[in-house]
Amino acid sequence: MKITEYIKQLFAQKKQVGFIARLFPRRGQSEATLREVIEELIEDNNSLDNGELSIDEDEREMLGNVLNLRDIQVQDIMIPRVEIKALPITTKIEELISEFVESQVSSILVYQGTIDNIIGAVYLKDIVNWFRMNKPFNVSIFVKEILFIPPTMRTLDLLLKMKQTGIKVSVVVDEYGGVEGFVSFTDLAEEIIGDIESVEEQRHNQKKVIRNSDGTYTIDARTTIAEINKIAGINIISSDNSVDSLGGHVFSIAGKVPVRGELIFCDKQNIEFEILEADSRKIKSIKLRKK
Numbered sequence: 333m334k335i336t337e338y339i340k341q342l343f344a345q346k347k348q349v350g351f352i353a354r355l356f357p358r359r360g361q362s363e364a365t366l367r368e369v370i371e372e373l374i375e376d377n378n379s380l381d382n383g384e385l386s387i388d389e390d391e392r393e394m395l396g397n398v399l400n401l402r403d404i405q406v407q408d409i410m411i412p413r414v415e416i417k418a419l420p421i422t423t424k425i426e427e428l429i430s431e432f433v434e435s436q437v438s439s440i441l442v443y444q445g446t447i448d449n450i451i452g453a454v455y456l457k458d459i460v461n462w463f464r465m466n467k468p469f470n471v472s473i474f475v476k477e478i479l480f481i482p483p484t485m486r487t488l489d490l491l492l493k494m495k496q497t498g499i500k501v502s503v504v505v506d507e508y509g510g511v512e513g514f515v516s517f518t519d520l521a522e523e524i525i526g527d528i529e530s531v532e533e534q535r536h537n538q539k540k541v542i543r544n545s546d547g548t549y550t551i552d553a554r555t556t557i558a559e560i561n562k563i564a565g566i567n568i569i570s571s572d573n574s575v576d577s578l579g580g581h582v583f584s585i586a587g588k589v590p591v592r593g594e595l596i597f598c599d600k601q602n603i604e605f606e607i608l609e610a611d612s613r614k615i616k617s618i619k620l621r622k623k
Contacts, residue, residue, distance in 0.1 A: 407483035410513030425469040553579030553615040579615040
């Protein structure tokens with residue numbers, strides 16, 4: 333993906349979450365206030381006519397997803413320590429740009445000495461603006477404040493804190509200050525509105541289960557197990573009752589987010605799963621092969 337396309341996606345996401353952002357309380361207001369407003373909007377079928385705040389079905393679904401964040405802790409959605417994108421304070425501009433392009437993120441953590449001494453984050457938008465400044469480059473002048481949060485913090489609390497402080501990057505630390513993970517505003521937004529896909533990805537995922545000529549199936553990882561069993565005529569059974577999607581099923585078998593090209597074998601059902609596409613947080617596409 334070209335960096336220009338990725339920047340366009342970031343703007344698209346910003347527009348989508350703008351509706352949600354209007355609801356968040358300003359400093360001094362409580363979560364209860366936010367919860368009451370959201371629950372009222374979800375339940376009020378006449379909200380389109382009362383002139384206060386018009387919402388459509390997609391927005392109503394997003395509001396419900398916001399409330400669901402109350403039951404999720406940051407450790408459930410964080411990018412783990414081993415997959416954190418971070419660079420030393422001595423990084424040169426070429427290395428920084430290369431990391432932004434390769435990882436396709438909007439911010440990168442910066443550390444002094446070791447990753448357990450993270451001092452802040454550098455944002456892509458600031459680096460883009462630097463090209464217009466015609467000044468010598470020094471990473472330190474672009475480092476912005478971040479939040480340090482415990483792994484048990486509720487994601488809704490984090491979202492509210494980001495809204496109130498304007499800081500959109502957080503590092504999850506343990507009781508000794510060691511780095512455990514990373515959560516950005518983008519991660520939280522995707523919990524509300526879903527992953528932001530390019531037009532090509534949307535077209536590719538229009539058909540979620542594709543039967544290949546060799547008898548295998550190429551499957552969108554978000555497809556439910558029930559759908560796959562019906563379409564493919566097999567009987568996948570997840571040992572985890574909370575798992576509905578194929579991606580979640582494969583994740584539970586592997587015990588981690590597998591990398592592209594990795595093979596996961598389910599002995600009990602004699603099925604092999606090949607990871608076709610995945611990022612640091614989730615599986616996106618899987619090839620299913622009956623042995």
